[in-house]
Structures are given as structure tokens and as C-alpha cells.
Amino acid sequence: MLNRVKRFADKTPFSLTTPNPQEYTLFNQAILYGVLIEPYFTKIHIKHLHAIIIDGYKLFLSLLVGIVNELYGKLVNSGKEQLIWVTKEMIDVSATRIDSLLVCLMRQIVGGDFSNGNLWLCFELVSLCLSKWDCLLQEKPVVLTSALYTFLRLLADHCRVSNNLKPMMLRQMEIEFFVKMLRDQFQLCLKIGRDLFHVPF
Incomplete structure (x- = not known):
């Protein structure tokens, strides 16, 4: 499967004809x-994606969600950086299921973890928002x-660190x-209920 994906990645530019489901x-x-x-x-690569998209990026977002849920911890730093970059691109095109991707990324942040990787992800996501x-x-x-x-x-964790x-x-x-x-x-704040009033400052 990986070899087939690589061969498709090397075929540029892609045909403008509508691909069948397997090709897509x-x-x-x-x-x-x-x-x-x-x-x-x-x-x-993103230009090629825009050229062939026929489902509002639904499949592409499903693949991204799968990567985050199953492989995020195994990605090298450059892969994680690219993941954030492409997430921003998907926000710009209002991709279907972008909310699911963002929530999955937020779930990768570990409370009480002050490692560089965890702080980096938190920084990137709050910056993105x-x-x-x-x-x-x-x-x-x-x-x-x-x-x-x-x-x-x-x-609450970050306020305890000086x-x-x-x-x-x-x-x-x-x-x-x-x-902000x-x-x-x-009105959006009220949706989190009593947690809104547990502000650590």
C-alpha cells in the first residue's frame, strides 16, 4: 500500500478528470x-489537493483525524509541524470535519506535562484559535x-509554574x-457550565 501511495505522490500534476473512488x-x-x-x-501538494477535491475535504480530514488519534505520538517533530500547518490550511477552506480534527488535536495535550513537545502543541493550538x-x-x-x-x-497548571x-x-x-x-x-463560554468559574487567577 505504501508503495502505491508513493507512486501516486510522484504523479504530478494529477489528471483533471474525476477519479473513481479507489483513485480518489x-x-x-x-x-x-x-x-x-x-x-x-x-x-x-496542497494545490494538487484543491484541484482534485470532490467531497469538501471529508476524506482528507478523516485521514488527518486518523493520523492524530493513532499516530500523533509517533510522529517526528517535522511531521507534527506539518500537521499543524495543514490544519490551518483546512480551516481556511472550511473543510468538512475540521472541528473533529481540532478537538482531536486538543486531546493530545496532556495536563501537567511540561515537556517541550506538549508545551509546543498547546502553544500552537492557542495561537491557532x-x-x-x-x-x-x-x-x-x-x-x-x-x-x-x-x-x-x-x-490552572501553568499558573502554578513560576x-x-x-x-x-x-x-x-x-x-x-x-x-477574548x-x-x-x-454565550459560548456559558456552554462549559460551572467550569467557567474555576478560573485560577
Whole structure:
């Protein structure tokens, strides 16, 4: 299977004719493979994806969700960076199931874990929520509610740390997100219930 995916990844540009279901699956797998392992060709791979998409990115997002749920911990750092990059791209095109992907990524953050990898993922996701605020609010506001719940839990951990620069910087971003939610989207905040009032500052 991997060899077939590689062969499809090397066939560029793709035909503009509508592929059959098997070809379409292979195209999506090949493009995802290319995105994750060939960062220097990422923009080309994404252009190919846009050219062949026929299902609102549903299959591609399903593949991404599978990667996050089953393989995230095994990915090398460059693969994780590419995963965040392509997630942002999928937000920009309002891909089907983007909310599922974002929630799955948030679930990869481990509370009480101050390792570089865990702090990096938390930083990337809170940055993403702030930078893609308008798009998420318009298309998938439930993601912002999930993010609020996630970052409030993490904020409690980060507020207990005073001698580590990374959690301290992250704490400021989490507070910024929390304040923005309270100020601009209080109705979304209410959806997390009593957890909203367990603010550690």
C-alpha cells in the first residue's frame, strides 16, 4: 500500500478528470503522505489537493483525524509541524470535519506535562484559535467552546509554574484567549457550565 501511495505522490500534476473512488482515496493518501514528509513541497501538494477535491475535504480530514488519534505520538517533530500547518490550511477552506480534527488535536495535550513537545502543541493550538478566530467563529464556533474548556484546565497548571519561561509565556496567551472569549462570545463560554468559574487567577 505504501508503495502505491508513493507512486501516486510522484504523479504530478494529477489528471483533471474525476477519479473513481479507489483513485480518489489513493490521491488523498498520497497528498497527505507528501504533506507530512516533504515540507519543501507542501504548497504544491496542497494545490494538487484543491484541484482534485470532490467531497469538501471529508476524506482528507478523516485521514488527518486518523493520523492524530493513532499516530500523533509517533510522529517526528517535522511531521507534527506539518500537521499543524495543514490544519490551518483546512480551516481556511472550511473543510468538512475540521472541528473533529481540532478537538482531536486538543486531546493530545496532556495536563501537567511540561515537556517541550506538549508545551509546543498547546502553544500552537492557542495561537491557532487566536489567529483563526473569525473563521472559527463563523464556521465552527463549537471549537472555540472546546478550546476554552481545554485551555482553562491547562491554565490552572501553568499558573502554578513560576520558574519556567515557556509555561509563563503560554499562560499569557491562554489568558488572552480566555478574556477574548468572555468579552466577545460570552454565550459560548456559558456552554462549559460551572467550569467557567474555576478560573485560577
